[in-house]
Amino acid sequence: MEHDFLPINGTDYVELYVGNAKQSALFYQYAFGFELLGYAGPETGVKDRASYVLKQDKIRLVLTTPLFEDHPIADHIKKHGDGVKVLALWVDDAEKSWKETTSRGAISYEEPKTIKDAFGEVKVASIHTYGETIHTFVERKNYKGLFLPGFIEKKTEYKTQPIGLKYIDHCVGNVGWGEMNKWVEFYEKTMGFNLLITFDDKDISTEYTALMSKVVSSGNGYIKFPINEPAEGKKKSQIEEYLDFYNGPGVQHMAIATDNIIHTVTELRKRGVEFLEVPESYYTDLLDRVGKIDEDLQPLKDLNILVDRDEEGYLLQIFTKPVQDRPTLFFEIIQRKGAKSFGKGNFKALFEAIEREQGLRGNL
Numbered sequence: 001m002e003h004d005f006l007p008i009n010g011t012d013y014v015e016l017y018v019g020n021a022k023q024s025a026l027f028y029q030y031a032f033g034f035e036l037l038g039y040a041g042p043e044t045g046v047k048d049r050a051s052y053v054l055k056q057d058k059i060r061l062v063l064t065t066p067l068f069e070d071h072p073i074a075d076h077i078k079k080h081g082d083g084v085k086v087l088a089l090w091v092d093d094a095e096k097s098w099k100e101t102t103s104r105g106a107i108s109y110e111e112p113k114t115i116k117d118a119f120g121e122v123k124v125a126s127i128h129t130y131g132e133t134i135h136t137f138v139e140r141k142n143y144k145g146l147f148l149p150g151f152i153e154k155k156t157e158y159k160t161q162p163i164g165l166k167y168i169d170h171c172v173g174n175v176g177w178g179e180m181n182k183w184v185e186f187y188e189k190t191m192g193f194n195l196l197i198t199f200d201d202k203d204i205s206t207e208y209t210a211l212m213s214k215v216v217s218s219g220n221g222y223i224k225f226p227i228n229e230p231a232e233g234k235k236k237s238q239i240e241e242y243l244d245f246y247n248g249p250g251v252q253h254m255a256i257a258t259d260n261i262i263h264t265v266t267e268l269r270k271r272g273v274e275f276l277e278v279p280e281s282y283y284t285d286l287l288d289r290v291g292k293i294d295e296d297l298q299p300l301k302d303l304n305i306l307v308d309r310d311e312e313g314y315l316l317q318i319f320t321k322p323v324q325d326r327p328t329l330f331f332e333i334i335q336r337k338g339a340k341s342f343g344k345g346n347f348k349a350l351f352e353a354i355e356r357e358q359g360l361r362g363n364l
């Protein structure tokens with residue numbers, strides 16, 4: 001393999017810009033089992049915004065809201081609604097990562113800088129990716145604090161019950177008509193990613209809607225970014241609906257891995273998280289399609305969990321409905337049992353489920 005000019009250790013954090021971070025923080029604690037870890041805001045000397053950092057196993061979410069009308073984050077929320085702003089990548093050298101990528105054509109969002117507090121220092125630098133989304137390179141080898149300099153520890157009375165969410169498996173971006181290859185090329189050329197898989201409209205189409213997708217992966221395979229673009233169908237594609245409501249490209253879903261999807265989804269449902277439903281018929285010949293699996297069929301059917309198999313094994317997955325009122329960001333819960341793919345065998349059943357929801361919203 002060629003020299004990897006952008007070695008990435010993993011996802012560092014995902015930051016969402018939201019209309020009310022205080023309330024969103026409680027939603028992700030209560031419904032998704034995250035633990036409140038830290039806070040930055042007026043009380044800590046950050047005058048224009050409030051940020052809450054939440055954690056579950058290896059996953060860190062940051063929820064940020066602006067405090068003033070005349071603020072770039074307020075503009076972001078007005079345009080996109082709640083959504084992902086930062087896909088932060090954990091690296092050993094933030095400045096080098098920024099230089100390697102900007103010298104290959106990435107557009108800088110923020111030049112390398114060092115932030116410090118009593119627990120040490122963190123170097124960060126950011127580049128633009130699709131839409132208004134950015135990648136922040138985070139170098140934290142000289143930092144012992146809980147998250148980033150400036151954040152203070154924050155706890156709540158509410159006792160979080162983790163539900164088995166472990167790490168971010170992949171993050172999917174929706175881009176505009178005909179833009180998929182441009183962004184795949186961006187990840188290949190400026191970030192040294194490799195093209196893993198291609199799905200065309202023959203793989204992913206239903207009677208009404210179609211999309212095309214390619215998956216790129218970092219040199220070491222730790223980071224996977226599928227990129228979707230809409231394709232021509234009889235009616236409005238789900239990607240088009242996203243682009244209309246997000247007002248442009250952005251993160252469509254984050255897939256979070258669990259070791260026990262039955263437990264995780266049971267808990268999520270109990271706490272009010274809503275999922276896409278597939279018809280009963282999906283389960284009738286499921287075992288003929290995917291072969292022998294370790295799990296009993298009944299709980300999978302009761303919870304509406306999908307199964308798919310590839311050459312290396314199988315996977316279990318389920319998709320939430322959008323987690324805000326705009327039909328934009330949603331989550332996938334995934335358990336891999338050998339399979340390294342993305343559930344191609346479920347695309348049709350899944351997209352028909354999405355179309356039913358789209359139809360209810362009058363956007364088909």
Ligand code: FE2
Nearest residue numbers: 172255332342
């Ligand atoms: Fe996915």
